Amino acid sequence: MTIPYPTSQPVPSFPAVSVPSGAPRPRLSFLGTGYLGATYAICFAELGYEVIGFDIDEAKIAKLAGGAVPFHEPGLDELLRRNLQSGRLRFSTSYAETADFADVHFICVGTPQRADGMGADLRYVEASVTNLAQHLSRKALIVGKSTVPVGTAEWIEQLVSKHAPAELGVEVAWSPEFLQEGFAVEDVLRPNRIVVGVKSDWANGMLYAAHKGVFDLAATEDREVPLVVTDFATAELVKVAANAFLATKISFINAMAEVCEVAGGDVTQLAKAIGYDPRIGNRFLQAGVGFGGGCLPKDIRAFQARAQELGAGEALRFLHEVDLINLRRRTRVVTLAAELLGRRHGPAGPDLSGTRIAVLGAAFKPNSDDVRDAPSLAVAAALAKAGADVRVYDPEGMGNAQLAQPDLTYTGSMVEAVTGAELVCVLTEWAEFRNADPVQIGELVANKRVIDGRNCLDATLWAQAGWQYRGMGRPQPRA
Incomplete structure (x- = not known):
């Protein structure tokens, strides 16, 4: 059932439940303090809950306990320090302490793609549930929040029944997360x-x-927060279905970009025109180098793998093409680079030896330092493999990029990256790059050539400043 809470009257409440710890409201734990768990732990403390964040990574826990967020997310550092000071939030590496403290335990560990296939690796889920269950001494609710294959909640019930004393009556539930990196604080507080x-x-x-606390905040701000109460399988499917839909929408507009490139159309105008249709909408219709990050790529692959296991592989066959379109956009940047630099594309690909290329962007999206499966970093590596001298700059993702691609050359500023470059590739749409002055940048480069991999630049303005401009699925602008 779906319960849209009206904001014109008090938020309805469910019958009161007995909180096992005896606290006035449930005490919460978040197991796994990566991007997902740390953000939720900090924000729920901000909502007034007593919270403990757990992780086996001692360095990460020490950093969080010291008031520093180990990743970039706007606004989160201030909330962390405020709630540590208030005493509502603490962090631990002890399963025993976590089990003793909380009434509701949210599982927020990573579910990466398996090394031997497309499916999700659930070893971290299994370890966290098993170890937690062994330390429980009273009734508790274990809630999955990580993105997992459908059927995982039933499997977790079996783990709990095996490792937790039956007389405790420990229960399992599922509540998927819908965080957008760069907007995660808002997504938790105002979902x-x-x-x-x-x-x-x-x-x-x-x-x-x-x-x-979420519903109370919504009521004070005269907003609705729809609540969908459903079964395990549907709750597990919601997140992967949403990500599959978004990935499909992105790959669709990138497929249209490929058509526009050969037909002479402008995909940005095409996206604007179809986006006015309320049945379609304009979000996720930004053609470019495609999607990346720690969610969409692995989730659509794991979704396909699980559907195949369930005998419904044909239903998600289209996601294979969605994935291929996405990866093809990265190759397209290398091809465009060869064309702009006047290099031939041989059987082994273009030879870009002796050219210097500036790559602006390493994170998979702006307002994040996440470089997992980032198209920008993959393109930078491909350009370097083709022989180019690649200089990479990103406002926040440099540290993670250096760990992921240590053989690339990184610079401390955009100015340093573009100086002496024969080609500039804008591959992450940071405001610093979008708002860069093409006249000033033109005085630093060796040749005025730019690939707008996110269609985020003012093409006419750059052309008027004397640049050879190439967008993704866009015609060449007139100077």
Whole structure:
């Protein structure tokens, strides 16, 4: 059922449930303090809950306990320090302490792609649930939040029944996350929906109590937060289905960019025109070098793998083409680079030896330092493999980029990256790059050639400044 809470009257409440710890409201733990778990832990402390964040990584826990967020997310550092000081938030590497403290345990560990296939690697989920269950001494609710294959919640129930004393009555539920990097604080405090998969009224009531701070905040701001109460399988499918849809939408407009390039159309105008249709909308219709990050690529592959296991592989066959379109856009940048630099494209690819190329962007999106499966970094590596002298700059992602691609050359500023470059590739749409003055940049480069891999630059302005401009799926602008 879907419960849209009206904002013109008090938020309705579920029947009161007994909080196992005896606290006035459930105490919460978040197992895994990566991007997902740390953000949720900090933000729920901000909502007034007593929270503990758990991780086996001692260095990460020490950093968080010291008031520093180990990744870039706007606004999160201030919230971390404020809630550490208030005493509502703490961090631990002890399963025993975490089990003793909390009533609701959210599983937020990573589910990366398996090394031997497309499926999700659930070893971290298994380890966290197994170790937690062994230390529980009273009734608790274990809630999955990581993105997992459908059927995982039932498997976790089996793990709990095997490792937790039966007389405790420990229950399992599922509540997927919908965070957007760069907007995660807002997404936790002011979500556009909450989805819970439950099997009992007690689990439903505990999850409502664990989210009451979200609903109370919405009521004070006269907003609605729809709550979808459903079964395990549907709750697990919501996140992967949403990501599959978004990935499909991005690859669709990138496929249209390929058509525009051969037909002479402008994909930015095409996207604007179809985006006015309310059935389509204009979000995720930005053609460019495609999607990346730690969610969409691995999630659509894991979704395909799980559907195949369930005998429904044909239903998601289209996601294979979505993935191929996405990867093809990266290759397109290398091809464009060869064309602009006047290099032939041989059987082994273009030879870019002796050319200097500036790559602006390493993170997979702006306002993030996440370089996992980042198209920008993949393109930079491909250009270097073709023989180019590549200089990379990103406002926030340099440290992670150096770990992921240590053989590339990194610079400390955009000016340093573009100085002496024969080609500039804008591959992450940071405001610093979008708003760069093409006249000033033109005085630093060896040749005025630019590839706008995100279609984020003013093409006419750059052309008027004497640049050879190439966008993705866009005609060459007139100077």
